[in-house]
Amino acid sequence: MRLGTVRVDEGRLAAVERDGLWYALDVPEGPEGTALEAVLAAGAEETRRLAASATRKLQDAVPVAPLRPGKIVAIGLNYLDHIREAGMEKPERPLMFAKFPSSVIGPGEPIVLDEELTERVDWEVELAAVIGAPLRYASQAEALAGVAGYTVANDVSARDLQFSDGQWTRGKNLDTFCPLGPVVVTPDELGDPQSLALRTVVNGETVQDSSTAEMLFGVAELLSYCSRAFTLEPGDVVLTGTPWGCGEFMDPRRSLKPGDVVEVSVEGIGTLRNPVTGRR
Incomplete structure (x- = not known):
């Protein structure tokens, strides 16, 4: 899976990339949008499930830093x-x-x-x-x-x-x-x-x-x-x-x-x- 964080009109969202297109991951949003850190911390099986179920295509998505590390x-x-x-x-x-x-x-x-x-x-x-x-x-x-x-x-x-x-x-x-x-x-x-x-x-x-x-x-x-x-x-x-x-x-x-x-x-x-x- 190719995962990232993208900027769209509605803010910053965690997303999965397929064939050059971005799809929103359906996870709860925080104050600054969905955090990819929370997706990855949920484990490989849950990440795969979220990625497989992602169907909402994000138009004009711009990749930003994938995550803000704790350290x-x-x-x-x-x-x-x-x-x-x-x-x-x-x-x-x-x-x-x-x-x-x-x-x-x-x-x-x-x-x-x-x-x-x-x-x-x-x-x-x-x-x-x-x-x-x-x-x-x-x-x-x-x-x-x-x-x-x-x-x-x-x-x-x-x-x-x-x-x-x-x-x-x-x-x-x-x-x-x-x-x-x-x-x-x-x-x-x-x-x-x-x-x-x-x-x-x-x-x-x-x-x-x-x-x-x-x-x-x-x-x-x-x-x-x-x-x-x-x-x-x-x-x-x-x-x-x-x-x-x-x-x-x-x-x-x-x-x-x-x-x-x-x-x-x-x-x-x-x-x-x-x-x-x-x-x-």
Whole structure:
């Protein structure tokens, strides 16, 4: 199933995509419309039932960020090809950091650069796992079974802030620095998360082209590891790392600037496209 949140005249609705058309999921609505998080947390069987019974076609539906995560856990240095290009040692265990939910934007929304604050903003295509069941002290099998679906993420990073601060909080969490979407694809449709092609295209030029097979720690291992430290809850999102091709490590170094267009793609999910603008 291909699930998402769309904007229509009546507000924001959870929906299922079939053959390029969106159909409303018949679930109770909250103050801001139907939350996809509630659909995914109901479990795979109920999600399938809701999707199968969705018949109300949504005209002029515009995909937005699929969900607003309770928390976003991100993993650094998790691709062997990225570790090689950065000239760093392989970490002995997953390197975790957090991104704020306030940094989330959806398809088509602008990544906003404050050029008085940062001059070295980078792209990072990532496979993002969306949690559907509480995970605490989960085995790898239990962790993978707790995934409701996968989406595409762009872990936008202000490298100058990231490296000068000595830790990553500010450089990873500027507003608009976590594009998500365009859809959440359920595990039964996506298949093996460790054999998916990833790509980043900036202004029509491919800059990242790799596979999740390059992960140092796979999705199941990452989620199990996280769950030993804290509970992963329904609606949480885990970003699983980025491959080679980041602009910071090119020669000469490249950074995003207003007027650029960034497209990040994961095989079987789709492409997340965002323009880049300056602060107004």
